[in-house]
Amino acid sequence: MRKMQSRNYANEQFLFEVCERNSAINMISGRWKGQIVYYIYQGNNRFHLLQKKLPGISETVLARQLKELESHAILVKMEIPDSIPAGIKYVLTNKGIDLVPILESLCDWGKLYAGGKEIFVCPPIETSALEPAQL
Amino acid sequence: MRKMQSRNYANEQFLFEVCERNSAINMISGRWKGQIVYYIYQGNNRFHLLQKKLPGISETVLARQLKELESHAILVKMEIPDSIPAGIKYVLTNKGIDLVPILESLCDWGKLYAGGKEIFVCPPIETSALEPAQL
DNA sequence: GCAATAACTAACAAAATTGTTAGTATTTAA
DNA sequence: TTAAATACTAACAATTTTGTTAGTTATTGC
Known part of the structure; x- marks a missing residue:
């Protein structure tokens, strides 16, 4: 049960109010949720089909994740x-x-950088490289 | 400390192997992470500036979130x-x-549906509505 | 009638995440 | 020299999330 008097809860609510991005991240960030949405999208839309696709999940956990996705x-x-x-x-x-x-797009982003794409810090623009006329 | 012998850990690894989407979601799903990335993007790039923007966060928690973002x-x-x-x-x-x-795009998605956009199930296409010639 | 399948739930336990407390080191400004 | 600001860390506690165990109901196939 969620404890409404906790700092944890207050911080969560604060972030939800700052930007919908934070509630959106919250909706997709349960352990199995992204994968479940994708499998249902692919047509694995029954309880036992999802179980087959997710061998480590228990019935209880799958039911809970589905209920949370439904609540959102x-x-x-x-x-x-x-x-x-x-x-x-x-x-x-x-x-x-x-x-x-x-x-x-999250998947592509993950693949790109897991696949060896170089990671660097964008160097600041050298102002001396600009034409004086442009300033 | 992460317990490598748990079912919890094994399930997480399984999902990471199924699709990079799952590791990507994992990287952004800490409590403050999305907001921190956005604030840094906006130029609030110092520890104390982030603290000012996130009144409920403690120094310990902010340092931890930053370290995790750095590790990714x-x-x-x-x-x-x-x-x-x-x-x-x-x-x-x-x-x-x-x-x-x-x-x-997560933010837009959240805003759209929090803003009252109608939510429905896409009705299946009625085959009887199709012209026989198209079949 | 009995086992198997599908789709669950409640209560509890394990593990992970988040938050708290108390400390560190360095620099600056009064 | 004393206090304040910046940027942390370690150890611990609270809370949440995830997983386990043991049930339920309803139907099908043998």
Whole structure:
């Protein structure tokens, strides 16, 4: 249970108020969340399919992550009508689908620098290199 | 200290191997990290400037977050030469600067849906709505 | 009727993250 | 010389997140 009287909670709320970026990061930063969103996007939209894709996850943990994603309206739980056995599927909302390209750009960014791209500090512009006429 | 023999650690490693997206999310998901990167980007590049911007953070916590960002090569710590008092500044690397537009798109995404944009599930295409000729 | 599958939940324990307290070293300004 | 500012660290405590154990309900296949 979240403790509302803690400094931890107050700091979180402060950041949420400073910028939506902080709540957005919060929504995607659970252990399995990015991967779950991506797998559902790919069509692995049932509980047992996600379990197959994520061998280390337990049922409890998967259910919890899904519930949190649902609480942020990134996905919804839907009953599959007339299915035998009557099942449940997880479907991304427009909000969830809009997240996918952002997750992809995070992926590209990670790959680029993990793949050996040189990391450096951008050197400051030498003012002496500028034409006097431009100043 | 990280416990290497835990299921928690094994699951994290598994996700890091599945996709760089998961390590990327991990790099930005500390409590203050996104905001710190953004403030440094804006020129608040000294320890005490960041403290001023983040009233709830303690020195210990700020130092820790900065060290973690440094360990992921998102920023570097630099001595300011010939400065009185001799100070230290934090500078984004090219990796850190490349992160900024991604953080901005997360921000936009958060704002859009926090701002009241309707959230829905994309309805499946009705096949009966298609012209027979198109099939 | 019995085991297997699908989709869960509650209560608890382990581990990780975040925050607190008390200290360090250096420089500057009064 | 004393206090204030800058930039930290180590050890510990509080809180949160993640994982475990042991259940539930409903249906299918044998």
